Amino acid sequence: MSDSRPPPPPPHPFSRAIPDGDDRERLVCGECGFVLYDNPKIVVGSVTRWDDKILMCRRAIDPRRGFWTLPAGYLELNESTRAGAEREAWEEARAKIAIESLLAIYDIPRISQVQLIYRARLVDETLSAGPESLEVGLFGWDEIPWDDVAFPSVHWALGHEKEVQATGDLTPRSNPMPADPSTPPADPAAPQGL
Amino acid sequence: MSDSRPPPPPPHPFSRAIPDGDDRERLVCGECGFVLYDNPKIVVGSVTRWDDKILMCRRAIDPRRGFWTLPAGYLELNESTRAGAEREAWEEARAKIAIESLLAIYDIPRISQVQLIYRARLVDETLSAGPESLEVGLFGWDEIPWDDVAFPSVHWALGHEKEVQATGDLTPRSNPMPADPSTPPADPAAPQGL
Numbered sequence: 001m002s003d004s005r006p007p008p009p010p011p012h013p014f015s016r017a018i019p020d021g022d023d024r025e026r027l028v029c030g031e032c033g034f035v036l037y038d039n040p041k042i043v044v045g046s047v048t049r050w051d052d053k054i055l056m057c058r059r060a061i062d063p064r065r066g067f068w069t070l071p072a073g074y075l076e077l078n079e080s081t082r083a084g085a086e087r088e089a090w091e092e093a094r095a096k097i098a099i100e101s102l103l104a105i106y107d108i109p110r111i112s113q114v115q116l117i118y119r120a121r122l123v124d125e126t127l128s129a130g131p132e133s134l135e136v137g138l139f140g141w142d143e144i145p146w147d148d149v150a151f152p153s154v155h156w157a158l159g160h161e162k163e164v165q166a167t168g169d170l171t172p173r174s175n176p177m178p179a180d181p182s183t184p185p186a187d188p189a190a191p192q193g194l
Numbered sequence: 195m196s197d198s199r200p201p202p203p204p205p206h207p208f209s210r211a212i213p214d215g216d217d218r219e220r221l222v223c224g225e226c227g228f229v230l231y232d233n234p235k236i237v238v239g240s241v242t243r244w245d246d247k248i249l250m251c252r253r254a255i256d257p258r259r260g261f262w263t264l265p266a267g268y269l270e271l272n273e274s275t276r277a278g279a280e281r282e283a284w285e286e287a288r289a290k291i292a293i294e295s296l297l298a299i300y301d302i303p304r305i306s307q308v309q310l311i312y313r314a315r316l317v318d319e320t321l322s323a324g325p326e327s328l329e330v331g332l333f334g335w336d337e338i339p340w341d342d343v344a345f346p347s348v349h350w351a352l353g354h355e356k357e358v359q360a361t362g363d364l365t366p367r368s369n370p371m372p373a374d375p376s377t378p379p380a381d382p383a384a385p386q387g388l
Contacts, residue, residue: 039235039270039271041233042233042308074233075308078306107274107276109272109277172296
């Protein structure tokens with residue numbers, strides 16, 4: 001937390017109510033009746049390769065500032081998912097990428113996110129940190145800073161990329177599940193799990 | 195349009211502005227500074243089979259009231275995409291379905307939608323029209339009301355289901371593209387195109 005942050009805005013006059021014809025609570029403005037239909041957001045990103053190295057970015061923003069991630073972010077209005085993944089690679093790493101195929105769809109209902117992660121390759125080796133990155137780099141598998149990876153889904157995507165390379169099976173992956181439902185899932189942040 | 199519709203609400207005091215640290219315009223409340231981050235919405239749905247028949251619903255709501263569609267709708271907060279597709283089949287057709295695999299992802303940036311359509315099978319044959327459907331039914335391929343299909347993406351999904359059945363290739367499909375980029379795409383609403 002920094003002293004330079006603006007104070008939070010005063011509360012908007014939204015309250016929870018079930019609009020006519022609906023069956024669940026929405027945020028409704030108490031002044032004018034505007035209904036805020038809040039739905040899950042789509043995150044688009046990529047596992048981008050240059051030869052056998054993978055593009056990663058060290059986050060300059062919270063959450064997980066200082067940790068390493070894949071170029072990814074929220075899909076914008078009127079944008080296709082492939083165009084969004086290309087834009088995020090440009091914004092975060094000044095990387096020009098060519099999308100190849102869908103690597104995985106990850107459902108993260110706890111935070112109302114659906115992540116669409118593409119496989120891509122770098123068009124040229126030129127890279128630099130965008131405003132949301134402290135630094136960017138290309139990592140061989142054994143060079144990836146496993147102990148400083150920002151999110152479980154980054155581990156999942158890297159593991160799935162490895163699997164695609166090993167098997168040639170391009171079927172998109174989804175959230176990893178434990179092989180035996182009676183045992184708890186492995187810690188997705190544990191690099192040895194990959 | 196019906197006389198029973200409520201009048202539109204008075205305008206909310208939102209205006210377009212670029213928030214601090216952002217790079218594009220958002221809707222910002224002129225009274226309290228609340229920023230409305232509006233992003234594309236996720237539609238989840240299914241091509242659901244019972245033997246060789248496919249579940250379809252005749253829409254009781256606009257747009258395209260009276261036309262036939264697949265059970266599909268907006269993903270809700272804290273919901274996985276599979277759970278959302280199951281919920282929509284229940285809400286629109288009182289159908290209990292078992293999701294099998296992802297059939298297709300359709301990008302529709304013009305209306306800021308990403309559609310995730312699953313393959314599914316009916317758990318039992320019990321069906322009835324939910325509040326958003328005039329009627330529901332199971333259709334063999336030649337019985338589908340092709341001239342009264344609600345949306346191009348319904349045609350796409352039905353065509354992709356047919357392709358999966360013919361080839362056994364479960365790789366998820368995306369928006370159909372013309373084979374030769376120099377020729378215009380076929381009209382997706384043309385049933386002979388399937």
